[in-house]
Amino acid sequence: MEEGLENFVPLIKRSRGYEELEKDVIDSGICSGCGACAAFCDRVGLTEDGSVPASECNMTLGAVKCNIDGICYDCCPHVSYSWGGLEDEVFGARREDELLGQYLKAFAVRSKDKEVLKNAQDGGAATSLLLAAVNEGFSDAAVVTGRDDSWSVDSTASKDKKEITGGAGTKYARAPGILKLGENLRKIPRLAIVGTGCQIAGTRRLEKKFLSSVPKAELTLIGLFCYENFPYTRLKEIIEDRLGLKMEDVTKTDITKGKLHVWTKDGKKHEKAVKEFADLAPESCVICRDFTATFSDITCGSIGSDEGWTTVIVRSQRGMDLLNAAKEKGYIEISDKVDLEAVKKTGGFKGKKRAKVLSEREKEGKFVPDYS
Ligand SMILES: Cc1cc2nc3c(=O)[nH]c(=O)nc-3n(C[C@H](O)[C@H](O)[C@H](O)COP(=O)(O)OP(=O)(O)OC[C@H]3O[C@@H](n4cnc5c(N)ncnc54)[C@H](O)[C@@H]3O)c2cc1C
Structure with a gap:
């Protein structure tokens, strides 16, 4: 040890x-x-x-x-808990924009690796940044979320290019990446982790409250934009009961512009409006205020850049160093063609429903988190 x-x-x-x-x-x-x-x-x-x-x-x-x-x-x-307090600890600065969070600069990014691009959800930035983190001295392994044929998810810490690349692609099912953090860190103290806003915020809270006493523990956190994510059983209900498809036949899923798009092995594309399965959205996601994973070192998302590219928001110096290393060593290409207003607009859609649910919770005497 x-x-x-x-x-x-x-x-x-x-x-x-x-x-x-x-x-x-x-x-x-x-x-x-x-x-x-x-x-x-x-x-x-x-x-x-x-x-x-x-x-x-x-x-x-x-x-x-x-x-x-x-x-x-x-x-x-x-x-x-105080978002401002955590930002002080993580970035030494506080956000000017509620939705985008504290950041240094935003870019559109695309992987230069054909194998990554083949598996990636968008521009493969998340996977290429993980590969750069592991190969260029930022981390000793990357925690990625893979899936089996039935889209059941699992998270693994790996330094193997095949495994990290194999984890590319979005799964709209909750993954246990943070659950294994303790187990993983005991073996590999320098980890790069990719996750949604709640996973990143939870990890940051653990890091700042708990891991500061462990000098060798060093995290690189890559966040993902996330509007909502589902327990596996609900994802299955959406795909099988509401779309009439078999999980095993699905090759890719994407939620964008108010629709769930599902590609199947026969080459067909299927769609369902998000509002048609709004009843299955977990309340934790409905009330979430952290669409852009604001406590990450770098956040990756789909909205805000051209098809085939990833929107990348760099928040910390660690994130900027990783992005620069990935660019210099030829993992990625970078462009300034990024539309943060589009990101704000999508994140903003959550606002109305959130306000309604929070006010209902207050009336019912249920707990309402306060981040001031
Ligand atoms: C549940 C979920 C909801 C999302 N919602 C939005 C949205 O509303 N708008 C938007 O613009 N973008 C959203 N994204 C982000 C988007 O789908 C892409 O993940 C992002 O653009 C990065 O693309 P990429 O090609 O760079 O990533 P890739 O190179 O394909 O890598 C994706 C990485 O994400 C990890 N991953 C996949 N699924 C999960 C999961 N369930 N939990 C944790 N890690 C996972 C993989 O391990 C992989 O390392 C969402 C992502 C997730 C996981």
């Missing part, structure tokens, strides 16, 4: 613990299944549909019986 990683020393002296996490987030329906709460605790688990049952958690409010002092509550991205 790497020196310094034998014990993850708890820094948190006061925490609300699992009972409160259950009350505020899980039972009130806003757990997104990001897995951060379970990343370092054997007593918290994650089911396929994202709920988080505790087995024998003995930490009660105010009592510090938990081995790791209630990390589960303190790293959850859905409880109240």
Whole structure:
């Protein structure tokens, strides 16, 4: 084991613990299944549909019986915490734009690797940045989300080009990438992780509250724009029951411009308006304010650049160094042709529904997170 990683020393002296996490987030329906709460605790688990049952958690409010002092509550991205405070810690600066978050510069990016482009969702920027992170000294492995024939997802930490490239492409199913963070970091302290806004925010909270005592732990976080993501069973319901397709026949999925597009092995393309499965959108996604994964080092998204390119928002110096290295070493090409207004517009669509659901929650006395 790497020196310094034998014990993850708890820094948190006061925490609300699992009972409160259950009350505020899980039972009130806003757990997104990001897995951060379970990343370092054997007593918290994650089911396929994202709920988080505790087995024998003995930490009660105010009592510090938990081995790791209630990390589960303190790293959850859905409880109240100061976004500004976390930004100060991560970037040393605060966002000027609520939706885009703190950033240095935005670009359109396309991979120069044919194999990456073949598997990629958009321009393959996310995969090429992961490959550059691993090969150019930023990280020792990358955590990617792969899938099987039935689109069931799993996350692996790998340094193998084939595995990282094989993980390219968007899966609209919740993936357990953060769940395995503790296990992965014990073996590989320098990790590049790609994930949606909740996964990135949860990881950042873990990093700043917990991993600062582990000098060798070093994270490079690549975020993804995310309007919504589904527990696997709901994705299956959309594809099989509402579109009448077999999961095994699907080759690609994409949600864009208000429609779900599904490509199948017979070469056909199928579509369904997002509003036709709005009832299956998890409440955690409906109330999410972090469309652009604002706590990442670099965020990648589809909207805002031409087809075949990825919109890339660089937030930290680490992110800028990685982008520059990827460009200089020939992994990617970069253009300035990026439309951040389009990104803001798409992210803004969430606003109305979110406000309605939050006000309903308030009336019902349910927990409403406060990020001020
Ligand atoms: C659930 C979800 C919803 C999204 N919604 C939007 C949206 O509304 N608007 C928009 O513009 N863009 C959205 N995106 C981002 C977009 O689909 C692409 O992922 C992004 O543009 C990067 O493209 P790329 O070709 O550079 O990535 P690629 O090179 O194809 O790499 C994609 C990376 O994402 C990882 N990944 C795939 N699925 C998941 C998952 N479920 N959880 C965690 N990691 C995963 C893969 O492991 C891979 O490393 C969404 C992504 C996801 C995962």
